[in-house]
Amino acid sequence: MKPNIAIWAILTWCAFISPAHASNVGFLNETPYFAHFTDEDRKIFHETVDDLLKLGKDQDTRTWTNPKTGANGDLRLLPAATGSGGCRDIEIRNNARGRTGKSVQRFCPDEKGVWKWKPQAQ
Numbered sequence: 001m002k003p004n005i006a007i008w009a010i011l012t013w014c015a016f017i018s019p020a021h022a023s024n025v026g027f028l029n030e031t032p033y034f035a036h037f038t039d040e041d042r043k044i045f046h047e048t049v050d051d052l053l054k055l056g057k058d059q060d061t062r063t064w065t066n067p068k069t070g071a072n073g074d075l076r077l078l079p080a081a082t083g084s085g086g087c088r089d090i091e092i093r094n095n096a097r098g099r100t101g102k103s104v105q106r107f108c109p110d111e112k113g114v115w116k117w118k119p120q121a122q
Contacts, residue, residue: 036096041071047093052077053088054109054113071096078104087118 048064065072073094087108
């Protein structure tokens with residue numbers, strides 16, 4: 001991976017981490033891309049992710065928007081892979097302050113059924 005692509009991937013990835021999902025990656029909250037989201041943007045985004053994980057079926061989509069800031073995004077729940085251990089991947093596209101990021105992120109339920117973001121090996 002070229003260095004600038006790797007940096008963009010990491011910064012884009014940061015936009016998708018909620019405080020509830022980020023206990024092991026809290027240092028990423030200080031990255032520049034995450035700074036483009038307001039607290040309200042993050043709250044709306046995380047509520048949308050949680051709703052999709054809890055209630056969504058394969059290929060279901062959710063859209064979020066913050067009318068105050070114009071930040072918005074689309075989420076699509078990808079089909080569960082065989083042997084994924086109950087983990088689910090979400091295709092995510094977010095826009096905030098003229099910046100767009102797109103990635104696929106994995107979430108796995110813990111022993112209590114709480115969905116947690118799971119970093120993937122590159």
